[in-house]
Amino acid sequence: MAQLQEAADKWEVQLRKGCLELAILASLWGGRLYGLELLRMLEQESDLVITEGTVYPLLSRLRTEGLLDAEWVEAELGHPRKYYRLTSNGRRRAIAMARIWSRFSAKLDGLLKPVVKEERQ
Amino acid sequence: MTPVDENIEQYLKRVRSGLRGLPDEDVTDILNELRTHISERMESASSADVEVVLQSFGKPEEIAALYVSESLIERAVSSRSPWTILRTLFHWSTLSVMGFVVLTVCLIGYAFGVSFFIAAVAKPFNPHGVGLWYRHDPLDFSLHLGGFTGPSGGERELLGWWLVPVGFSLGGGTILLTTRFALWSLQRLGRSRQTSVSSLPSVRQAPAGR
Numbered sequence: 224m225a226q227l228q229e230a231a232d233k234w235e236v237q238l239r240k241g242c243l244e245l246a247i248l249a250s251l252w253g254g255r256l257y258g259l260e261l262l263r264m265l266e267q268e269s270d271l272v273i274t275e276g277t278v279y280p281l282l283s284r285l286r287t288e289g290l291l292d293a294e295w296v297e298a299e300l301g302h303p304r305k306y307y308r309l310t311s312n313g314r315r316r317a318i319a320m321a322r323i324w325s326r327f328s329a330k331l332d333g334l335l336k337p338v339v340k341e342e343r344q
Numbered sequence: 345m346t347p348v349d350e351n352i353e354q355y356l357k358r359v360r361s362g363l364r365g366l367p368d369e370d371v372t373d374i375l376n377e378l379r380t381h382i383s384e385r386m387e388s389a390s391s392a393d394v395e396v397v398l399q400s401f402g403k404p405e406e407i408a409a410l411y412v413s414e415s416l417i418e419r420a421v422s423s424r425s426p427w428t429i430l431r432t433l434f435h436w437s438t439l440s441v442m443g444f445v446v447l448t449v450c451l452i453g454y455a456f457g458v459s460f461f462i463a464a465v466a467k468p469f470n471p472h473g474v475g476l477w478y479r480h481d482p483l484d485f486s487l488h489l490g491g492f493t494g495p496s497g498g499e500r501e502l503l504g505w506w507l508v509p510v511g512f513s514l515g516g517g518t519i520l521l522t523t524r525f526a527l528w529s530l531q532r533l534g535r536s537r538q539t540s541v542s543s544l545p546s547v548r549q550a551p552a553g554r
């Protein structure tokens with residue numbers, strides 16, 4: 224039983240990782256965010272908890288891919304922060320990924336209905 | 345500097361040493377961003393323990409390695425310079441067996457290409473010393489690109505002055521082909537990085553009961 228649970232946990236981690244890029248693009252949909260804000264948003268809205276420092280290399284890659292823009296902004300109090308925003312390519316990518324996701328998850332939900340029903344009984 | 349600051353700088357130093365090979369301005373930018381994050385974390389918690397904050401931030405070497413692989417591949421592919429490509433391959437070879445194999449193939453390819461190129465350039469300056477020599481007897485067949493000393497006993501020259509055009513085209517061709525192969529491998533690596541989940545940040549499982 225413990226082994227089954229372990230395998231399921233591993234699968235869950237992989238699944239979350241796979242969704243991370245989409246989750247980041249979606250978090251930035253409403254406007255610019257800096258690293259820590261983005262992490263908080265991910266944690267609250269999507270249950271995605273990341274080892275904090277590792278999000279920065281990913282943001283840097285999305286930037287070299289032209290999906291994000293970044294700029295340093297002086298704060299009134301405290302430190303200047305590096306803000307990220309979606310580029311027009313980033314918005315297009317987010318839309319394309321979201322479309323794939325909704326289509327896929329809707330289908331999968333249908334497939335899972337009997338399984339979930341069984342579990343409830 | 346307070347002991348806490350010192351702790352943070354010590355941590356960032358470890359990131360910095362992992363970022364070797366990246367342009368200076370990129371390194372400064374990365375370290376500034378990480379420093380901002382860590383300081384803000386320290387300020388937001390009332391009794392923040394620097395050790396805990398740094399631990400949840402992740403291993404400095406791991407973070408640096410994530411940056412380096414992304415940026416090196418990117419630069420090697422866009423620069424197309426054999427030197428940058430070899431450096432990237434060297435980095436890759438320390439990470440995986442596949443990288444080591446590709447590096448070995450490319451080193452051999454470049455060595456072969458460069459030797460022919462040098463021979464073609466040197467031939468006019470030292471016509472009797474430089475050449476493609478071969479020895480053929482039933483027990484021993486050898487073919488080698490002569491250095492500057494000319495053939496050893498029993499060897500005969502192959503190609504003669506044809507070494508110049510052949511050397512240039514064979515040498516140049518091999519270098520070009522090797523570069524193509526290296527870029528192709530690196531691009532495949534780049535693509536697999538984008539899709540492979542293992543290269544993504546470490547995601548923890550959601551806390552139970554949520």
